[in-house]
Amino acid sequence: MVHPIPLTPRWMILYGVILLSGISIWFMRDDQGGFSSLDSLSLPTSLSSPFSSTRCPSSCQPDPFSQRGLLTYPSIEKYNETRWIPLPPFSSDHKIKLSQVDYTGSIDTEVEGRLAEQLTARLNREELIEDETDWEWLKGKLVVFLDDRNNVEQLCGEIRGKSKSWGGHVGGFCHVERIDLTIVWWFSYGLVDDESLDLWRKLEDRPITFESRIKDVFLPAMRSDEIDKTPDLMVISSLFWDEGFIRDYPQLYPPNPPLPANHRDRPGFLLGQIQWHQSRLSDLFTYLREIYDKPDLPLMFRTRHIRSNMNYGGGLKIIQIDQGARDVCEAMGVKIFRWGDLLEGVSDYYDKDQHFPLGPNTYLFGDMTFFYLRKALSPGCWTCKD
Numbered sequence: 080m081v082h083p084i085p086l087t088p089r090w091m092i093l094y095g096v097i098l099l100s101g102i103s104i105w106f107m108r109d110d111q112g113g114f115s116s117l118d119s120l121s122l123p124t125s126l127s128s129p130f131s132s133t134r135c136p137s138s139c140q141p142d143p144f145s146q147r148g149l150l151t152y153p154s155i156e157k158y159n160e161t162r163w164i165p166l167p168p169f170s171s172d173h174k175i176k177l178s179q180v181d182y183t184g185s186i187d188t189e190v191e192g193r194l195a196e197q198l199t200a201r202l203n204r205e206e207l208i209e210d211e212t213d214w215e216w217l218k219g220k221l222v223v224f225l226d227d228r229n230n231v232e233q234l235c236g237e238i239r240g241k242s243k244s245w246g247g248h249v250g251g252f253c254h255v256e257r258i259d260l261t262i263v264w265w266f267s268y269g270l271v272d273d274e275s276l277d278l279w280r281k282l283e284d285r286p287i288t289f290e291s292r293i294k295d296v297f298l299p300a301m302r303s304d305e306i307d308k309t310p311d312l313m314v315i316s317s318l319f320w321d322e323g324f325i326r327d328y329p330q331l332y333p334p335n336p337p338l339p340a341n342h343r344d345r346p347g348f349l350l351g352q353i354q355w356h357q358s359r360l361s362d363l364f365t366y367l368r369e370i371y372d373k374p375d376l377p378l379m380f381r382t383r384h385i386r387s388n389m390n391y392g393g394g395l396k397i398i399q400i401d402q403g404a405r406d407v408c409e410a411m412g413v414k415i416f417r418w419g420d421l422l423e424g425v426s427d428y429y430d431k432d433q434h435f436p437l438g439p440n441t442y443l444f445g446d447m448t449f450f451y452l453r454k455a456l457s458p459g460c461w462t463c464k465d
């Protein structure tokens with residue numbers, strides 16, 4: 080008779096191995112080094128992160144801007160038609176002949192369903208709001224950008240808002256009356272950490288640290304314009320002024336031991352300089368969560384855009400501090416606003432350094448702002464995992 084479970088010595092060894100593997104897999108699940116903690120490896124929980132590892136409810140629209148895709152617009156003049164098209168899932172079975180390409184640029188409904196709404200273009204077209212209910216979600220909302228005057232002012236013009244400036248290199252805001260939306264920009268001198276530094280941009284107004292500027296300049300200005308609420312979305316950018324500050328600092332305040340003779344010719348920054356930027360950036364995120372007393376304040380960081388001015392290795396240096404910043408964001412639960420990433424290759428620069436002229440960039444900026452504002456306002460959609 081054939082036994083249903085063979086019990087020969089050879090089979091016994093096999094059963095033993097299977098049993099032992101099962102036991103060790105079971106224990107690895109609960110172990111720090113086990114594979115169940117792969118998620119926490121990519122998103123360390125040691126620093127305060129409000130993100131949970133729970134998948135987003137199906138009511139939350141998946142984020143098209145976090146996916147690979149292509150920026151499209153029919154011509155430089157028709158920048159109001161700009162879209163970010165996430166690539167449909169690739170399958171090696173899907174074969175297409177070059178002769179089958181649709182050159183009209185029309186987007187099929189399945190792809191269209193994954194795109195962000197063209198709200199910037201709509202607000203540009205609709206002088207009057209016909210259907211109030213469509214825009215109800217935006218009423219009375221506040222978005223604050225740190226260091227983004229150029230983009231906010233351009234967007235403001237396109238969506239028929241009114242800009243008010245608090246002075247050059249101070250800040251200001253845009254109010255769109257017909258939807259009662261306010262978009263503020265604050266101007267800071269990067270992440271400078273010492274108010275006693277007279278030689279740093281001495282022609283600029285003080286204070287120079289973000290802590291003192293927020294407390295003494297931005298918040299009082301918001302109060303006097305009666306827009307001092309907790310922001311519904313905050314987007315931080317701090318790269319270009321930092322690049323200049325980190326570069327100039329050891330020349331203005333020589334270190335001990337002295338700078339190596341060839342220091343100026345180094346094409347990029349040193350690790351310690353990047354780590355300084357990371358530590359100050361995390362101070363800024365913490366500071367903002369604290370002043371609004373909101374650990375889950377919807378915070379984003381606007382990643383770098385390619386500049387055309389490459390003086391003093393300025394291209395590489397921006398990329399380097401941007402790399403460090405992305406790590407800080409991941410550790411601290413700050414989402415990234417990938418405007419600069421998505422614009423890669425669009426090379427019409429306004430001042431040859433960091434400002435873009437009105438164009439595809441403006442509509443991308445607007446549609447991303449509206450998308451993330453809506454996400455921040457949709458219950459359960461900000462802190463879940465996309």
Ligand SMILES: *[C@@H]1O[C@H](CO)[C@@H](O)[C@H](O)[C@H]1NC(C)=O
Pocket residue numbers: 159160197200201204
């Ligand atoms: C872009 O602008 C043109 C010209 O004003 C207009 O005809 C077109 O409808 C606009 N496109 C969108 C998406 O609003």
